[in-house]
Amino acid sequence: MAAREISVGQQLEPLVIESVDPARMKTMAAILQDPNPIHYDTAVTQALGLGDKPVNQGPINLTWLIESAVRFAGGPERLVSVKIRFLGNVFGGERFECTGTVGAVDHDAGVAELELSATSDGRPVLGGVAVVTLGS
């Protein structure tokens, strides 16, 4: 994306996962070697008072928020940094949506700061900031 096209207040294209897939959480549990059963055993989520759906892994949620910044910036090579706070759980079957706004642009430094957030079935679940380089 060319630098002249980016301005403060500009909205990022929302990234939407229409239904968070519990089966893919099992794949990610194996990839991460994550022993936490809340990602695959709903008996545990129930015992912990988290309901009857598995909890999506933080790294998957992180991936989605980063993806929204990367798509806006025009590629992973333009991602400088990202800082993300995990505010709540994302459960299987929910609708996940990342949104973002350009919070600041420094044309001299050639970077923009993106204010990112995500909801799952409408609940706030992630917040963060990404810094991306501007295109030439």
Next chain:
Amino acid sequence: MEGYEHLVGHRFPGGTYTLPGWLSWLWADAAQLPPDDDAAHPALAYLVAMQGAGVSIQDIFDLMDATADSGVMFGECQLDYHGIMRPGATYECDGEIIEVQRKSGRRAGVFDKLSFRVGLREPGAAEPVAVCTNTWIFPRAAGS
């Protein structure tokens, strides 16, 4: 109530990790995103950090005397990049615990916040490709 501040400065074994192309593919698929054969998703810096630092999730649970079903949560993640992650690339990793704090909240009760940082370098490079800083939340029952 015992704290875990003594873990600050604890260094992980470190080591190298080669990011398999198939794993990069599976990561994207697990996140319901299209895989890219040329560039690994930037979020994979988290995985490479964990694998290359020579520490497992269970290892960190053990350091914090936490069990897998104790409700440990991912609090915050910061990733700083100086290059892109590539399928098939090898990374040298080193990391340490940088902060442990015991806190309490009306809703959350007593919990420990643990932060650790891992740097990922291509072999021989002075500057890291990425630096991953994670903060995890360990709920504590009163008196534990």
